[in-house]
Every structure is written in C-alpha cells, then in structure tokens.
Amino acid sequence: MKSWLTQHSQALKLVLSRFKANLLNTLFICLAIGVTLALPSIMYTVLSSLSGLANNVKSESQISVFLSADQAVDTATAIKAALEKNAEVKSFKFVAKEDALKQLETATANNNVLSSLEQNPLPDAFFITPKNLDAASIESLKNDLAKLEGIEEVVVDGAWIKRLNYLILIGQKAMVIITSLLGFALVAVIGNTIRMQILTQQAEIEVSQLIGATKSFIRRPFLYLGALYGLIGGLFALFITYAVISVFNQSLNTLSREYQTDFSINLPDITSGSVVCLLSLVVGLVSAYFAVSKSLFKNIN
Amino acid sequence: MKSWLTQHSQALKLVLSRFKANLLNTLFICLAIGVTLALPSIMYTVLSSLSGLANNVKSESQISVFLSADQAVDTATAIKAALEKNAEVKSFKFVAKEDALKQLETATANNNVLSSLEQNPLPDAFFITPKNLDAASIESLKNDLAKLEGIEEVVVDGAWIKRLNYLILIGQKAMVIITSLLGFALVAVIGNTIRMQILTQQAEIEVSQLIGATKSFIRRPFLYLGALYGLIGGLFALFITYAVISVFNQSLNTLSREYQTDFSINLPDITSGSVVCLLSLVVGLVSAYFAVSKSLFKNIN
Amino acid sequence: MITFDNVTKRYPGSHEALTNVSFTINQGELVYVTGHSGAGKSTLLKLMAAIERPTTGTVLINNQNVSKLKSGTLPYVRRKFGLVFQDHKLLYDRNCYHNVALPLSINGITGQDAGKRIRAALDKVRLLDKEKAMPITLSGGEQQRLAIARAVVSRPSILIADEPTGNLDKVYAADILQLFNAFQQVGVTVIIATHDALGNSQNEHVSSKILHLNQGRLVKAEVAV
Amino acid sequence: MITFDNVTKRYPGSHEALTNVSFTINQGELVYVTGHSGAGKSTLLKLMAAIERPTTGTVLINNQNVSKLKSGTLPYVRRKFGLVFQDHKLLYDRNCYHNVALPLSINGITGQDAGKRIRAALDKVRLLDKEKAMPITLSGGEQQRLAIARAVVSRPSILIADEPTGNLDKVYAADILQLFNAFQQVGVTVIIATHDALGNSQNEHVSSKILHLNQGRLVKAEVAV
C-alpha cells in the first residue's frame, strides 16, 4: 500500500516537473485540446437552449377551436367550463373576435388596411394546449371538442409541430456529425501529443525496460500525462465556451429586443462543466493508454 | 539550376519514402488535419448558401404601395406606367385586392374564417423591389412614390431587413469565432506533427549540421512534409465537406418539401475547393517553417 | 548460476552470431569474454542478461529457463543484473545523479537511503564532482564511468560489463577493474567483455575464467590464476 | 593549416576544459592527441572542426578565424573535414549504405558516382557485406568502423578521429591505422585522439606529431619519427 502510494506520487511528480520544464509547450498543447473540445461543448449548449425554446413554442398552442359566428356570450362560457373539466386539456386561452381583429392588423403590419372593415369577419376562438402531445391523444381530444355545441371548426396545428420537430432533428443530426468528427480530432490530437512525448522519452523507456522496470511502471507517467492534458484541456474548453457564449449572448440580446422576445443561451452549469472536464480527462487517459501500448513494446520482447 | 532541381527532388523523394514507410500514421495525421479543416469549410458553405437565400428574400420586396380603396382601374395602370419609367425601381408586382384576400386566407390557414366577409376590406397593392438598397435611395424613392396620385400609403419593410441583416451578422460573427478557433487548432495540429517528425529526425539533423549541411538543406524536407500534410489534409477536408453536406441536403430536402420551398446547400465548386486545398497547403508550409526554425537550431551555434 | 547449453543465436536476416555455445558460470566467478570485433561477445552477454533469447539451446539463470519466462516475471529477473552497455545507454535529459538513480527508483528505493547509495556509486567512479552535470557535457571516458556507476548502484548479484574500459586510459581502467574485483570479492559474479584480452597486469593475482570467441564459436574456456 | 593561439575553452557551468593551448598543424601532418580521460582531447578536436568556438584565443583554419565566421559559411568550412565522433553519431533509422551516403548527399553527390564511392569506403573498413544492415544490428566495433567509412567517403582534406579504435581489437585497429596512414600519404591532414598513447607498434615507421594534454594544458608537443 505504501509502496503503491510512493510509486504513484513519484510518477505524478515526474510528470509535473516535466510540465513545469516545458510550460509554454504544455499550455500550447492544452489550448489545442481545449479548442477542439470547446466546439462540441458550444454546439451542445446552444442546441440544448434552443430545444428548450422549441419545447416552449411547441406547448404554446396546438389546437384552435373556432366558434360559429354570431354566437351568444353564454355559449363561450359553457365551452370554457367544459374545457376546464376536461383532463386532457392542459391550458387554454380565449380570444374574442375583437381582439383577433386587432391581432390581424398587427400581423399585416398595416393599420389602415383593415380599418375600413364594416363588420368583423373573425370568430371568437379558444386556443388549447393539450396535456399529451402524441397523435392519438390529440385526435381523441379533437373529436371530444367537436361534439361541443356552438363550435364551427376544430383545427389541429399539425404542420407546425412537424416542421419544428424536423428542424430540431436536423440540428441534432448536425451535432452528432460534428461531435464525432471533433471527438476523432481530439483523440488524434491527444494521442499524437502523447506519442511525441514517448518519442522524446524513447531512450528512457528502453533503458528502463532493460534494467528491470515493469510495464506498468513505464506506463504510469504517460497515463498521468494524458489525464492531465485532458483535464487542463477540458478546463480551457469550458473557459472558451463561457467566453464565446457570453459574446454571443450580447449579440442575441440586441436581436431579441428587435423580436420582442427574451431569449439567451444558458451558460453551462457546474454539472455539465464537470461532465466536460471528466470526459476529456477520460479521453486523455484512454488516448494515452493506446499511444503508450502502441509505441512502447514494439521492439522489445 | 540542375543542382537546385536535384536537391528538391531529393528532398521530395525522402519525404515520400517516409510517407510510404509510415502510411497508416500519415493517413491518421492527415485525417485529423482534414477534420479540423472540414468544420470551417462546412460552416462557410452553409453560411454562403444561406446568405444567398437571404439575398433572395431581401430583394423580394421592400416597398409596398397601397392604393386608396375604390380606385378606378386606370389609376393602377397609370401608376404601373410611372413605375416602369422610374430608374430606381428594379422590379415590381401588382396584387389586386381579390388576390390579396385569397392570400390572407391562406396565411391564416383557415378558409372558413374570412369566407363570411361581405366586402373585401383589402386594397390593391404594388410590391416594389428598389434598385439600390441603401437607406437614402429607399427614402427618396418612397417620397417619389408618395407623390403619385391615388396612393393611400407607402410602407417600407424596414424591420424585416433589419432583422435579417442581424441574423446574418450573428452567423458571420459565429463563423469568424469558429474559424479562428479552428485555425488555431489546425496550426497546433500540423505544428505538433512536424515537431514530432523533427524529434524523430533529431539525430539526423544534428549529424547533418556537424558534417556541413546548410540550414536550407535541413529545412527543405520538413517544408515539403508540412505542405504535403496540408494538401492531403485539405483534400480530406473537401471530401468530408462533400459527404456531410450531401447527407445534410437529404434531410433538408424532406424539410423543404414540407415548407414548399426548394432550398439546398450548394456543394463547394472547383474554385472554393482549390482555395481550401491551397489554404491548408500554405498553413502546413508555414507551420512547418516555424516548427523547424524553433526546434532546429536551439543547441547548435 | 548461469548455464548455456548448446546455445545458438541467429538474428533475423543475419548469419549465426553464436553457434553451439555451452559453458557454466558459477556464483562469485570473474569471467572475461574475449574475441575479435563481431565475434559475438555482446550477443553472449545479452543472452545472459535475458535481453535476447536463444534461437536454439537453453539459457539457465538460477535454474530458470529464460526462454520459458513469462513477460511479467522478466523485469524481476533483470533486476538481479547490473549492466554496463557497450554504447552506455545513458539518459541525456537528466543529470548524472538522476541517471544513477534510475535503477533504484525502479526497485522502489527513493529518499535519503537512495541519495547515499547514489553518491557512493558516483564516488567509486570518481564522478562525485559531476553529480549535477548533464551526461552530454561529460567526456567519453566520464560517460563510460557514469554507466558503470549506474550498473553497480543497485548492488546486483551479477555484474555484466560490455567493454567497460574501451574509452578509458590505463590509470582509470585499472581503477575500474579494481572496482570489479572488489565486487567479486564480496561474492558478486562479474562478467566482462573486452577486446584487449587480459592485457591488464593488475589482474594477475585474481583467479579468472576466460571465454574466448571466434566467429560465434567458443574456442577455449580456460582458467587463469 | 590549423593554428591555435592561446586558446582557452570553458563550457558554461564547468571549469576550463582547455587552458592556453597554442600549436600549429601543417598540411599533411599526422597528429596524435593524447591524455587521460577528461583531459580535453575531444574539446580540442571540436575546436579544430569548428563545432565549438574558443572562449578566448583564436583558432585559425586555413587562415580563417573560426570565431568570426558567419553562420552561413560555417557549413562549407565543415565540409572540408571528415569526422569520426567518439560516440559514432550514426543514424539508426537507415541502413549502413545510407549512413555513408549522407556526407555525399550534403555535398550534392548522388547517383552512380556516389554509389561507387560509398561501396569503396565500406570495403576499406571491411563492412561491404553489411551494406544493407541497420546500424543497430552491428556490433560495437562494426559501428565504429561504419563511422570511419562515413568520415572518409567524401575524401576530406582533414580527417579528425576521436578514439577511432576504442572498440576495436588489435587486428582491426592496425587495419584502421593503416587506412589513416594511407590518407596521410596522399596529403590529407590526419588528427587522431587516443588514450593508449602510441602503443601501436605499426606506426613506428611513420613520422607523427603528438599533442599530449593534462587537465586541459598542453604538456608536450613532440615529433616522433
């Protein structure tokens, strides 16, 4: 147990002293790893923020219920009561025909066009958010609603859901492609770096083997090295992600004001931050293991 | 001249024979470079396709001219003639009020809502694309149009332009950030690779210097190496770009059908392909130069 | 202790470096391996130290067949040896002190105890004042002596030295041979490969065995007193 | 040809390796540099070959002051020399043929002409049958001879050899010294550092100069006939 500790602290000390001796080089390498790692991390952060937004939009309104024209006010009240009782309805919103007309005016961006209307052509409407979003539940809810009295038409906003889902699907597809490409690049970068280190240390490895060092003794410092590269690279990646997203959010703010929405990309929290660091540590460790095993024992029996 | 040729062909031969001897390793490194390079190339391709789309949208219609209600048909004809003469007008489109109503119906996605309208509340309209898109020209054109007879209102679609420009601005900002990050990673990857090669060749470099090799003699094979890594990496990048965008376009196709538009991302053409290859060749050459100069002459006077 | 039985070594793509060599070395012997350049001296030493394996025949170290050792136990066999390589095999990225420290750290010996032993070893080869120097700044003979210090620091039970005095002048060479004799005196088996066959008058009072090789064949194994 | 005037060499962080050394070597001379280990023999040779620069004093090669050479012309000065390094400095990633080819390719000599010269050089050190072997597979003495082949292949006007026979037995050593004598006979200046001061009976008929160093000082410069 004590010798185990000594061996490990010895290896770690060796690696740290080499780190210090080549500080600039080491930082350079860690930065390269950080950059490579930052990109999927940024992608993931942006996409998860966006899909949060998409979920919001998605649940905004999927079923529109239009009442027949010239309906008495108490019909609307009756329907309201029915909707409140229905367990399948998560929430709903009533828009009176006067309000609908105003909205239409805003949407066409021209106040004068509709001002000459002598009669409001629009009906009263309920906009309903269903509890369950799967196709079957929505269909049965639609049928239920159609049975209510005084209702002209029930419209399910299917196309919009379809499109949004498709957009998110494409985003995820892009992320999978980019992440795997970059994951590959990451392994290549760390692996190459370790192999370079092994080349520098080739004489030491050979001599150590000749005078009786075990394989794990030789491998140990390189594993520490890989893990350290990964960890520091991960920290750099987090830092870069923070910086890039902060800059981005500033630009977004101006745009959001333009759109009258309030959207910004969430900075990674402690959990996802540690996941990034841990992941890159593991990648570093694994790349180191393979690089060592590949380069180490090729000439010696 | 002949000796110059001999020297270069000698260096190139040396590099190629080493390439062949470590084929797998070489391919691995080139692939890492290719991946790193592929990302900005994909980004650029997507963004340039998008901004092409944006330009299309932008030039679709920026000034809407609404005629006063209940206008005689020949007023519209007169305005049409005036627009045709105006040099500032690039193109225009006339939308009769009946067509406008139909469009509104489609836009609100509900045929029944407006069907009960007893009278068409919408005016005839011209949608004009100006020749010059700067603020001053648009303002003067607007004033010119307002002077015409029978016109109720001239609306400049400013908000839309502003938003679109902002979106493109953000995209470009993102590309600059990502490209510079990746450019850095690229230099780090190629530079590290060359430094690794130099480490392997350290003994040769030292001995060569001791027995009278000039600096350029020693540097030459490494420059060829860097250039070759860059070139092959660039070709890999192009290949990856092609593959990724082709996959992407398939997804986009389905979506485009959904939206009834016909948008797909253009594959890079020969010009931009050669630019990518040339660029990465130069990056390889420059990284090699610095790596060699840094590693080569540190211990020897 | 070390037994060669009909050992032949053929390197891939080369003719036989050793042919049908048989002999036994007992604990505590002083053995010279002699022969012209390329006769197979280094090969013989490498086979003894379990660095190479015989093509045919058996090499026994402490009654263990080297060819049948598992790769996991090989390091522990090698730790019994103190090796001086013909090309020194020093590490040029660390100073003399740390070069000598390597065998100890492999054996898990660190700290003050290690420090004392390292300085004692450096003192024996008269390099104590070069403790902090890098090997690349040492002269050829100094490098050779450093390699010897590294071989003896872990107090091996078998000392194998390949041309340990090739770069040394007479005075230093005598010094080093003295050192090897001292090791033999305390029971260490000492095996030395050299091309200037027993030209050293200093050794005449020490009983030693000579293995003389000629083109890979053991020509004579004699005992000089 | 080579003139040292009051040359002192102090390596950074070390005492003086050479102190106030003055001598002249003329074209076509055969010079032995002798002295104990660490006396400064290799340092002297490195100063002659423009590999190191003197701390004080001047080194003239063909009346050129080495300290004042521009780094661009240094390579061309070095090409005059054929160097045998004490640690051989072979390239282990290429075979014997290509090791010997290196000085020629630096001089821009390739093709058939180069091939002939390379094989002639290998033949002179009796390594023609090892042409395709990698240096790592050579014995210590074979490596040393390969280093000598590389030094002579470009037909240098000055041949500088640092302990060229340290790993060679008597027969081969005599061979190599014969080779050096042959070079001297055709007008090449030959400078050899060695620790076994003139113990070679073969050389008695050749006139030679001896520079004997002791702790960095030139103790005597005598001419033996």
Ligand SMILES: Nc1ncnc2c1ncn2[C@@H]1O[C@H](COP(=O)(O)OP(=O)(O)OP(=O)(O)O)[C@@H](O)[C@H]1O
């Ligand atoms: N790894 C190897 N692969 C192929 N051939 C080898 C290898 N090592 C040695 N040889 C060959 O085996 C023969 C004997 O080599 P060895 O090194 O044992 O000689 P030696 O007696 O030590 O010579 P020297 O006195 O020159 O060091 C030589 O011809 C050499 O070329």
Ligand SMILES: Nc1ncnc2c1ncn2[C@@H]1O[C@H](COP(=O)(O)OP(=O)(O)OP(=O)(O)O)[C@@H](O)[C@H]1O
């Ligand atoms: N690069 C260097 N930096 C510092 N000190 C050095 C350097 N090279 C040599 N020395 C020191 O200078 C002294 C003379 O070294 P040199 O190599 O000239 O000796 P030598 O006569 O060749 O000895 P040997 O016979 O052992 O090769 C030695 O004490 C050595 O430690």
Ligand SMILES: [Mg+2]
């Ligand atoms: Mg040998």
Ligand SMILES: [Mg+2]
């Ligand atoms: Mg020397």
